[in-house]
Amino acid sequence: MTPEITKDSIQDLKSQIDTLQQQINQLRSELSSIIEQKDKVAIVVFSGDLDRVLASMIIATGAAAFGKQVSVFFTFWGINAIKAKRKLNNKKWHQVMFSLLNPSSSSQLPVSKMNFFGIGATMLRNMMREKNVSTLEELMKMAKEIGVKFIACEMSKDVLGIQDEELIEGVESGGVAYFLSHALNSAMTIFI
Amino acid sequence: MSQGNLSYNLLLDVKGLSCPMPLVKAKQEVNKVSSGMVIKVIATDKGSLKDFQGWANVDKSIELVHQATEKDQDGKEIYVHYIKKK
Numbered sequence: 045m046t047p048e049i050t051k052d053s054i055q056d057l058k059s060q061i062d063t064l065q066q067q068i069n070q071l072r073s074e075l076s077s078i079i080e081q082k083d084k085v086a087i088v089v090f091s092g093d094l095d096r097v098l099a100s101m102i103i104a105t106g107a108a109a110f111g112k113q114v115s116v117f118f119t120f121w122g123i124n125a126i127k128a129k130r131k132l133n134n135k136k137w138h139q140v141m142f143s144l145l146n147p148s149s150s151s152q153l154p155v156s157k158m159n160f161f162g163i164g165a166t167m168l169r170n171m172m173r174e175k176n177v178s179t180l181e182e183l184m185k186m187a188k189e190i191g192v193k194f195i196a197c198e199m200s201k202d203v204l205g206i207q208d209e210e211l212i213e214g215v216e217s218g219g220v221a222y223f224l225s226h227a228l229n230s231a232m233t234i235f236i
Numbered sequence: 237m238s239q240g241n242l243s244y245n246l247l248l249d250v251k252g253l254s255c256p257m258p259l260v261k262a263k264q265e266v267n268k269v270s271s272g273m274v275i276k277v278i279a280t281d282k283g284s285l286k287d288f289q290g291w292a293n294v295d296k297s298i299e300l301v302h303q304a305t306e307k308d309q310d311g312k313e314i315y316v317h318y319i320k321k322k
Contacts, residue, residue, distance in 0.1 A: 102255065102256050105256050105259075105260050106255075106256040106259060106260070106287075108260070108263070109256065109259040109260045109262070109263035109291065110263075110290075110291055110294045110295050111263075111294070111295040111296075111297060175254060176252050176253065176254055177254045177255075178253070178254070178257055186257070186260055189264070190260055190263065190264065
């Protein structure tokens with residue numbers, strides 16, 4: 045027994061197909077946004093310690109090599125890692141003090157443990173050189189070459205009185221919304 | 237995976253470099269070549285064996301054709317990776 049084919053039943057089938065088609069299209073677009081998310085990595089560098097910033101740069105370059113779009117946000121002490129030079133003009137007195145008490149570039153960063161007024165950091169750099177491990181500066185250069193985005197926190201810059209001329213080249217600025225728009229669309233967010 | 241003389245289009249020497257540089261340099265070469273080409277990477281970093289496996293697992297634009305541990309003239313271990321751009 046075959047069911048009777050009527051105009052109504054054909055119409056009914058057509059509308060069912062249309063509904064399914066719509067659902068498939070919706071799922072497709074959801075899927076593509078999930079796939080896009082999997083392609084992004086967001087990293088916050090809050091710390092200005094050499095060892096920690098190194099870890100962030102190794103993960104950033106590694107993820108970029110994996111084909112991910114990587115954004116690194118430097119905030120608070122982390123800003124020290126993207127400084128190029130110290131400029132004291134246009135700063136208030138406490139900003140001047142802060143600037144003088146903080147490293148003037150990535151080469152001056154301390155280590156998080158056993159720093160001993162910089163001896164620890166120098167020792168670590170020497171040990172890494174012996175093992176042919178890239179320096180922080182080489183890693184940062186490589187990161188930029190391979191497409192890693194560096195973003196400086198606007199608010200930290202403002203509070204600490206850090207001017208764009210003090211930062212290395214190729215650094216954008218952004219606020220928390222800029223960071224969140226990256227992080228919320230990323231498969232992985234790391235806070236260092 | 238067959239042992240022996242695999243053919244390749246490009247040779248990348250990353251001897252002496254350590255994590256994550258072998259990977260990053262290899263990726264830069266992958267970006268330059270056209271699809272179907274094979275790059276032979278020679279490294280001294282032991283971790284590169286696992287690194288390249290992990291890379292091939294995640295990055296769908298490449299395929300790890302072959303890996304081998306060999307010895308250089310001085311008897312030092314070198315790690316050879318063949319990656320193909322899909």
